[in-house]
Amino acid sequence: MFRVTDKPIHLQELVDCVTVPEAGAVATFIGTTRNNNEGRRVIALDYEAYPEMAEKELARLGEEAGKKWQICRMAIVHRVGPVQITEPSVMIAVSAAHREAAFAACRFAIEEIKRTVPIWKKEVYEGGEIWIGTQSGQPLPRA
Amino acid sequence: MKVKVKLFAILRERAGTGEVHKEIREGSTVADLWAVLQQDYPKLAVPGIRLLYAVNQDYVKPDRVLENSDEVVFVPPVSGG
Numbered sequence: 001m002f003r004v005t006d007k008p009i010h011l012q013e014l015v016d017c018v019t020v021p022e023a024g025a026v027a028t029f030i031g032t033t034r035n036n037n038e039g040r041r042v043i044a045l046d047y048e049a050y051p052e053m054a055e056k057e058l059a060r061l062g063e064e065a066g067k068k069w070q071i072c073r074m075a076i077v078h079r080v081g082p083v084q085i086t087e088p089s090v091m092i093a094v095s096a097a098h099r100e101a102a103f104a105a106c107r108f109a110i111e112e113i114k115r116t117v118p119i120w121k122k123e124v125y126e127g128g129e130i131w132i133g134t135q136s137g138q139p140l141p142r143a
Numbered sequence: 144m145k146v147k148v149k150l151f152a153i154l155r156e157r158a159g160t161g162e163v164h165k166e167i168r169e170g171s172t173v174a175d176l177w178a179v180l181q182q183d184y185p186k187l188a189v190p191g192i193r194l195l196y197a198v199n200q201d202y203v204k205p206d207r208v209l210e211n212s213d214e215v216v217f218v219p220p221v222s223g224g
Contacts, residue, residue: 031224047223048152050216053200054223078223090224110224118197118216119223120152131153133220134192 001075002058004051004119009077014093018073023095027102029110031090033083037132040125047080047089050118054078061112065094068108069101076109078119089121144169144211148180153219158184167209173198174205176215192220 001017015026033045062074072095079089092109096102113119121132148163155161163183167176173196181187195218196203202218209215 048155049223050149050151050197050200050218053197053216056200114221114224116202116221117223118151118218118221120219121222121224122152131156131219132222134153134189 001077002055002062003077004049004054004058004080005077006079006081009079009088009091011088011091011093014075014077014091017075018093018095020072020095022097023072023102024097025099025102026093026095027099027106028094029090029092029106030088031110032088033085035085037123037125040123042085042123042125044085044124045083045089046122046124046129047078047083048120048122049078049080051080053118057117058113061109061116064112065105065108069096069105070098071096071101071105074105074109076113078113078117080119144209146176146209146211146213146215148176149214149216151216151219153189154187154217157186157189171209172205173203173207173209173215176209177205177217180217189219194218 035042058076075093077091083089092106094102094105123130145166150158150161197216198213
């Protein structure tokens with residue numbers, strides 16, 4: 001399961017998807033929305049994706065993880081649209097026969113998401129908003 | 144020939160639109176298309192950021208030659224997670 005959604009994500013759905021008889025471990029990661037960044041008080045995050053390509057890239061990194069480690073299954077769901085503080089923005093579940101592979105592939109997945117998957121995060125804070133990764137100088141005032 | 148450009152995040156905001164249909168010359172590359180778009184939308188380029196390029200949902204190099212009805216996306220730095 002490699003999906004982008006505008007609805008809240010439920011961890012159990014991912015865990016159920018990757019849990020197979022061959023697996024002796026399921027590692028999960030939940031990215032949540034923090035109320036601060038670089039000294040700014042963040043009110044909410046707003047995610048935008050190029051959905052067709054984002055899902056393709058998520059599946060590709062799942063395949064890549066399968067070549068690097070002996071995993072059974074991987075599931076990744078990333079949220080788009082407004083995400084409130086404390087709400088999850090991304091969830092990953094990986095199953096493997098043994099925990100080492102599950103942990104390693106889970107870690108790899110979140111790092112790759114931040115590096116290659118076409119999803120963008122806008123930070124909305126008191127007095128402005130910023131597309132993260134594109135900051136050049138002062139934040140732009142809110143439109 | 145005609146290509147479809149999709150714009151996301153900061154580029155969408157700077158262009159004021161999320162989708163552009165553009166008539167281009169045969170043999171145009173992704174980089175050529177970016178140059179043309181910057182003339183149409185003078186505020187499009189974001190100083191100091193590096194773009195990646197995608198054609199039909201795959202990352203490509205800027206010298207990739209475009210074909211009719213390709214879907215092109217200029218990818219600002221990603222920040223998912």
